[in-house]
Amino acid sequence: MEFIPYGRQWLDQDDEQAVLDTLRSDFLTQGPRIAAFEQALCDYTGARYCVAVASGTAALHLAVAALELPTDSEGITTPNTFTASSNSMAYCGIKPAFADIDPVSYNISPLEIEAKLTSATRLIIPVHFAGQPAEMEQISAIASRHDLKVIEDAAHAIGSCYRDGGKVGNCRYSDATIFSFHPVKTLTTGEGGAVMTNDEALYHKMLLLRTHGITKDTALLTQNPGPWYYEMHALGWHYRMTDLQAALGLSQLKKLDAFKRRRREIVTHYNQAFRDLPWLTPPAEANGLDSCFHLYVVKIDFAALGRTRAEVMQQLAAQGVGSQVHYIPVHTQPWYKQHFGYGEGDCPVAEAYYEMALSLPLFAALTERDQARVINAVRELA
């Protein structure tokens, strides 16, 4: 019996051929495929500029750093996310604050953002949890009222659409949007990420910071003694993507709409199969949002089942069914408690959600037979 993980990549012959062709070309890194992948991401999302990088975390760090906010600034994000969302602020000396989530969408609540605003707040990082876009119309309205920057963490949401039909990543509601291409995400480059933006100055700053803060652009150099010459103009990092990764990304991007159709089909089927279980709450898709679901998160009333979550996960695993928990509220992590004095009770909705959350297998390569196995294993829990 094969084990079904909660998420995994889809790779086919086209993907393998694209990587192999690159391996046999002149460029393993810094070749033509990076720019081609960046252009393809712009074409797909509708954003003007793209900077491809080594990971989603690098994308977040680069975007926050390029905003050049004063170091006594504060930023607001959701506790229901991977630690990278708030870490990106901490890297830049910005104090992360956590605004509680909406109990239905599990996304950051605009009202809670307003409750967490202080005179030092300069930035909001909403996360499109599980693929469902956060309330960006409201969030961008709050940002313009208070002169705040917005970076969308869309690590879960490539392929998703806002209520207006626009693609996540078009940056209509933000200064920048980041993607992750880790293998559990909807589209993969192995490791990898990207920042989208419509802001030309921000774009150039991120290009500079992606490669040590070093430039060879003759228009920017303070002198030009010869062809070997370069200058470092900012303290940057090595956050570049390779051509091998970009080749895989280009090939994967062609399949994104098919991935989305398949993911939505799987979600619809799960929702129907679990409809009659009183101890299970399936995910709710808000009106008008068109999510490229990254995670299938259900809420389980473990008390009603008479079993702990650990026992349920073990029971599913014994049937060959993987599951995971997204997410342990970030403000309850030891480092966040120690550094900022946060702790249990700060975001009660996210904490209550966490007690009940369980992610079931969702990925484009999940077969109907395997989905039936997951459904049976879940229904047999009662």
Ligand SMILES: *Cc1c(COP(=O)(O)O)cnc(C)c1O
């Ligand atoms: C995966 C993820 C990241 C980080 O992406 P990496 O590519 O793993 O660095 C950031 N934010 C969220 C919400 C994620 O799920």
